[in-house]
Amino acid sequence: MSEIILETRGLTKHYGGVHALTEADFTLRRGEHVAIMGDNGAGKSTFVRQITGVEKPTRGQIIFDGVEHTFESPIEAREAGIETVFQTLALADDLDVPSNLFLGREKVRFRLGPFSILDKRAMREATMAALVKTGVKIPNLSNTIRNMSGGQRQCVAIARTAAFKSKLVIMDEPTAALGVQETAQVENIIRTLKEAGEPLILISHNMRQVFDLVDRIVVFRRGRIVANLRKEETDGQDVVAYITGAKTGAEYEGAP
């Protein structure tokens, strides 16, 4: 078993003329927690969409768990073991919390292909358990997502990754809308993942959070990776310099 859980080589995504991601070489070791930082529009979410099968990269390779993958859809990435909290959350507004938590992989009581009969009770109970872990306050699980606050939605999306076994967790700005307590809870979830040896990619603009939680920081700028910093060898000011373009990592010279 290789020590590297995820590797991308030359990962590139163009949207028409927009070069959203250019030649990204990224590695993540087992058990390692890495933060991706960068300004708005730097290409962080684009990077996530390429490795989770939401979009097809223009070119480049994705090697996950020792196997090269071309994920045709998010299901394939999920089945391979990548759980993601997308920045857009990917929740269905008109469904209640358990339905969202299990969307796409419902628990069934009776298998009948597409007409498989749902096990609503089991999903409800599992939802309770998963939500307690996030520390979210939701008065009524049967409420639709539409009627929930931004933070509650975010917690539902996070609980969704927490409820399933995975080999890699990706969180794209998971605490952007959360209150102090809820943020602390999510950070605790992340620490639990660390203790369990589960690798994580965390996208965040929160410097304190990043320095609290991760081992390594990768900086994106205008679609390129411009720095790869071990936490011990850097500090907030340094990271900001890379984000804004005042500095560029030695191995990334030549990037604009």
Place this chain on the structure above:
Amino acid sequence: MAQTTHGIGGLAYDPTKRTRPPELNVLAALILIILAFEVLGRMFIGDSFLFNTRENIDTLFNEQRLQIIILQVSIVGIIALGVTQVIITGGIDLSSGSVVGATAMIAMSFAQTAIVNGNPNPKAIFGEGMMDLPVIVPVLVGLGCGLFAGLVNGLLIAYTRIPPFIATLGMMVAARGCAKWWSKGNPISFPTESYAAIGKGMMPVLIFITLAVVFHLIMTQTRYGKHSYAIGSNEQAARMSGINVARHKVLVYAIAGMLAALAAIVLSSKNLTAQAGMGVMYELDAIAMAVIGGVSLQGGRGSIIGTVLGALIFGVIISGFTFLKLDAYYQEMVKGVIIVAAVVLDTWRQNQRGRG
């Protein structure tokens, strides 16, 4: 006494004050409309809409009128069950009326009886070998037609990303053309007895109610239903959650096509004849039933129960106008008004939600 419990994280809520299901509003509307006709009837024509007023019959309600109402809505109601599913996924199906026409013609051709009043069948489409076939043949052929039309709709919409409105509009024109071409515009009559039994008496109602129960269970209790709502409320999220959206859409349109075909079988059996013009405008009636029943054209919201209630409202209004001895032309206009009003109501509900 109001009992409060605690949700997750200790927020209190009162489970007795759950939000009212929207179907209750539709039911209330149905009752109000019936009452309105009752009052109007007594005021202007001195007759009761709901109750029996004839001396020679010993029943409380005007059962004849009630039977006609549900019989009238049953056949279009079968189509509306499929249309409901399509709209819940955020789509629309304009082809159902034409699919009814084409399917009725084709299925009827396979349901011909050999001898009519002691003479050979004068209208037979095919040769002798194709007469007096067991009833399963025209039924399967008919369902096959609907399946085919639905699959074409679904595949176009799911894989070429043509908007549902355009794809099913194309099918609407093409299927009507097929219905006319099939027998060069001639009606097809004289079905076998077994075929004629499908739509006899109250059979259409029985079929409608059975299917309504089945699809209610499917939409509320199965993965298919869950995914339909998910796709309608946020297609991108459904895709990111791992639902195979394209495949699901094909399935939904295929089911809608088969339900339209079933309506065609029931209708042609009931009328003992099939004509190329059968089912004209049924698609709009079906959509109206769904929308009146609270199915949102934006997708993601609505239910089979709502559509059944919507169908009843639709039937009551049409029958009410006949009862008030208003012209058939008024009925058409009123239908138009109902459809627009239902959509306006839906848009208004959306805005309410957006503000809240």
